[in-house]
Amino acid sequence: MIEIRMHGRGGQGAVKASFVLAEAAFQGGKYVQAFPRFGVERRGAPVEAFTRIDDKPVQIRSQIYYPDAVIVLDQTLIEVVDVTKGLKKGGCILINSDKKPKKYDLGNEYNIYTIDATKIAVENNLGSRAAPIVNTAIVGAFVKITGIVKLDDVKKGIENSIPRNKEENKKAATQAFNSI
Amino acid sequence: MKKTMIGNHAASWGAQLSRVQVIAAYPITPQTLIVEKLSEIVADGELDAKFIKVESEHSAMSACIGASATGARAYTATSAQGLALMHEMLHWAALARLPIVMTNVNRAMAPGWSIWADQNDSLSQRDTGMMHIFASSSQDILDSTIISYKVSEQVLLPTLISFDAFFLSHTMEVVDMPPITDVDKFLPPYNPEYKLDVNNPRSFGALTSEEHYYEFRYKMQNAMDDAVGLIKKEGREFEKLTGRYYDLVHSYKCEDADLIFVTSGTIAETTNVAVDELRKDGKKVGNLKIRVIRPYPKQDILKAVKNCSKIAVIDRNISCGYHGIFAQELKGALYNESDIPVWGYLAGIGGRDVKVDDIKEIADETFKSKKPVDMIMKGVKI
Amino acid sequence: MLIKFRTDKKGVKISGAKDMPPMPASLGLMNWNKTSSWRNLKPIIDYEKCIDCFICWKFCPEPAIKIVDERPVIDYDFCKGCMLCAEECPKDAIATEVEGK
Numbered sequence: 001m002i003e004i005r006m007h008g009r010g011g012q013g014a015v016k017a018s019f020v021l022a023e024a025a026f027q028g029g030k031y032v033q034a035f036p037r038f039g040v041e042r043r044g045a046p047v048e049a050f051t052r053i054d055d056k057p058v059q060i061r062s063q064i065y066y067p068d069a070v071i072v073l074d075q076t077l078i079e080v081v082d083v084t085k086g087l088k089k090g091g092c093i094l095i096n097s098d099k100k101p102k103k104y105d106l107g108n109e110y111n112i113y114t115i116d117a118t119k120i121a122v123e124n125n126l127g128s129r130a131a132p133i134v135n136t137a138i139v140g141a142f143v144k145i146t147g148i149v150k151l152d153d154v155k156k157g158i159e160n161s162i163p164r165n166k167e168e169n170k171k172a173a174t175q176a177f178n179s180i
Numbered sequence: 181m182k183k184t185m186i187g188n189h190a191a192s193w194g195a196q197l198s199r200v201q202v203i204a205a206y207p208i209t210p211q212t213l214i215v216e217k218l219s220e221i222v223a224d225g226e227l228d229a230k231f232i233k234v235e236s237e238h239s240a241m242s243a244c245i246g247a248s249a250t251g252a253r254a255y256t257a258t259s260a261q262g263l264a265l266m267h268e269m270l271h272w273a274a275l276a277r278l279p280i281v282m283t284n285v286n287r288a289m290a291p292g293w294s295i296w297a298d299q300n301d302s303l304s305q306r307d308t309g310m311m312h313i314f315a316s317s318s319q320d321i322l323d324s325t326i327i328s329y330k331v332s333e334q335v336l337l338p339t340l341i342s343f344d345a346f347f348l349s350h351t352m353e354v355v356d357m358p359p360i361t362d363v364d365k366f367l368p369p370y371n372p373e374y375k376l377d378v379n380n381p382r383s384f385g386a387l388t389s390e391e392h393y394y395e396f397r398y399k400m401q402n403a404m405d406d407a408v409g410l411i412k413k414e415g416r417e418f419e420k421l422t423g424r425y426y427d428l429v430h431s432y433k434c435e436d437a438d439l440i441f442v443t444s445g446t447i448a449e450t451t452n453v454a455v456d457e458l459r460k461d462g463k464k465v466g467n468l469k470i471r472v473i474r475p476y477p478k479q480d481i482l483k484a485v486k487n488c489s490k491i492a493v494i495d496r497n498i499s500c501g502y503h504g505i506f507a508q509e510l511k512g513a514l515y516n517e518s519d520i521p522v523w524g525y526l527a528g529i530g531g532r533d534v535k536v537d538d539i540k541e542i543a544d545e546t547f548k549s550k551k552p553v554d555m556i557m558k559g560v561k562i
Numbered sequence: 563m564l565i566k567f568r569t570d571k572k573g574v575k576i577s578g579a580k581d582m583p584p585m586p587a588s589l590g591l592m593n594w595n596k597t598s599s600w601r602n603l604k605p606i607i608d609y610e611k612c613i614d615c616f617i618c619w620k621f622c623p624e625p626a627i628k629i630v631d632e633r634p635v636i637d638y639d640f641c642k643g644c645m646l647c648a649e650e651c652p653k654d655a656i657a658t659e660v661e662g663k
């Protein structure tokens with residue numbers, strides 16, 4: 001079983017990102033579970049969301065405490081939240097950022113990646129620079145790094161779980177996939 | 181067909197597949213998404229039902245009662261304070277013998293506004309005369325809705341299907357949706373013998389003196405007794421269509437267990453994972469999930485636990501002034517029948533997360549303990 | 563099963579039931595709950611355009627807009643960046659800036 005934790009801010013789409021990733025893995029024939037951290041969701045407040053991916057039905061119903069991977073949708077969160085908490089040694093962290101991975105000092109036990117998902121989202125008309133919708137771009141980059149889901153399945157996942165701007169979202173995921 | 185959906189939508193689709201004819205509901209977190217989805221389903225023409233917007237949960241159940249009395253298949257959903265407001269009408273529905281099926285998302289009672297999982301809301305409806313199911317997966321929610329109409333409409337008792345807020349209501353997972361043609365074969369249209377019918381007028385719910393009231397309770401009790409067998413029978417019928425069987429209790433590795441956990445809801449699922457891990461460490465444990473609490477599956481429980489030497493009940497609820505409700509019920513069932521000692525644990529109150537490690541701790545504690553304890557409040561910060 | 567309890571303004575640590583009132587009541591004002599860390603957008607009032615109608619003050623869900631010398635002033639310790647004020651301002655006098663860029 002692979003367990004992934006997402007960090008975002010209320011309104012940024014971290015929960016949606018966890019659902020898109022789960023839907024993509026489901027399209028790839030996996031069993032999945034995706035859910036928000038059950039906090040009070042307020043716009044701008046730090047939120048968490050989780051995705052579990054397995055070959056058999058997922059039975060465990062608690063939150064994820066020891067993730068295999070962490071996705072950070074908003075780089076400003078790194079100063080506010082302990083994003084590496086519980087992350088397994090050798091686990092990966094993907095940050096939505098225009099900076100290089102080595103700019104982030106998160107210890108040397110993890111593999112750090114960055115992707116400018118905000119730029120990709122804006123280029124594809126997904127939200128504005130101030131409020132970009134980065135979830136599909138970040139998922140595209142994440143599946144490239146981890147190889148857990150095929151890009152085609154991500155596209156199918158977007159088709160099934162994103163109500164609007166399907167094509168733009170698919171393009172954003174593909175662009176992120178190809179640029180990392 | 182397999183699909184991904186959140187638990188709330190599994191409830192909506194369960195109602196759609198059951199071809200409910202009247203839906204009356206009032207939105208409340210974390211139930212809102214059930215009703216939103218249903219209104220969409222009705223608006224899209226995927227279900228031919230009357231969707232009644234009401235001004236309160238009391239009215240929602242009242243509308244369902246009216247609809248059901250005319251012979252329509254009625255559905256509602258609520259949570260916590262909403263269910264409490266419905267309380268009077270739950271007794272009404274049960275005593276009027278109306279087979280309404282409803283969903284309750286288990287949420288903590290307020291104040292101390294926690295919108296998270298806690299069973300006190302629905303357990304407070306224990307004595308209304310409704311059948312009461314605790315579903316533990318989205319699949320269970322969807323399937324239970326369909327099976328419950330079939331059982332309810334035979335024994336003429338309403339069913340309350342409860343499931344944990346957020347851990348199920350807002351969690352997306354894979355659900356296998358049976359084709360509606362299969363469901364149609366399983367669940368025929370509802371056509372009761374007694375109903376509001378202008379061509380065959382009668383009065384309902386009239387004054388009943390002490391000369392007859394007792395007898396209505398007697399009939400209700402018999403109906404509950406019949407429901408035990410019917411839930412199993414219809415469960416088997418449903419299995420023929422879908423391959424999935426639902427019983428009143430589900431036991432996991434109980435046969436040779438020294439210690440059996442008694443659990444419900446999502447905690448039961450996490451406990452199965454803990455059982456596997458504890459077994460790897462050589463500890464003989466099992467898990468008995470109570471899926472139906474009314475009718476109370478006493479014989480099934482006695483059979484499942486008969487070989488064990490200790491029982492640990494995990495309650496996500498409390499009857500303040502006594503202790504966990506599942507623990508009380510279990511001890512009531514064992515008394516006169518068996519002398520297996522019972523340890524009562526509270527966990528997950530107000531939606532606090534219950535982890536595999538917490539359950540392992542409960543196992544260790546119970547194995548070590550010599551004397552049974554009514555209630556151990558796990559994890560409470562003093 | 564331990565979750566972290568907050569510390570209040572004066573740094574009193576609430577470690578469990580013994581530090582809590584019997585009912586869900588706060589230990590005092592909520593003015594320790596600074597929500598500035600939630601902000602990814604920042605509202606900025608243009609006082610040239612502002613007509614002091616105080617609609618922003620009324621709509622702000624946090625104690626973040628104060629009236630100082632008969633003018634609206636944003637207290638950025640409490641402003642959470644919801645931008646309701648900008649949305650409601652009849653004169654479009656509140657501009658949006660992106661935080662942390």
Ligand code: SF4
Nearest residue numbers: 622641642644645647
């Ligand atoms: S952005 Fe929101 S919190 Fe900040 S001042 Fe405006 S209304 Fe208040």
Ligand code: SF4
Nearest residue numbers: 612613615616618651
């Ligand atoms: S709503 Fe706009 S015009 Fe009115 S006081 Fe606030 S900033 Fe000034």
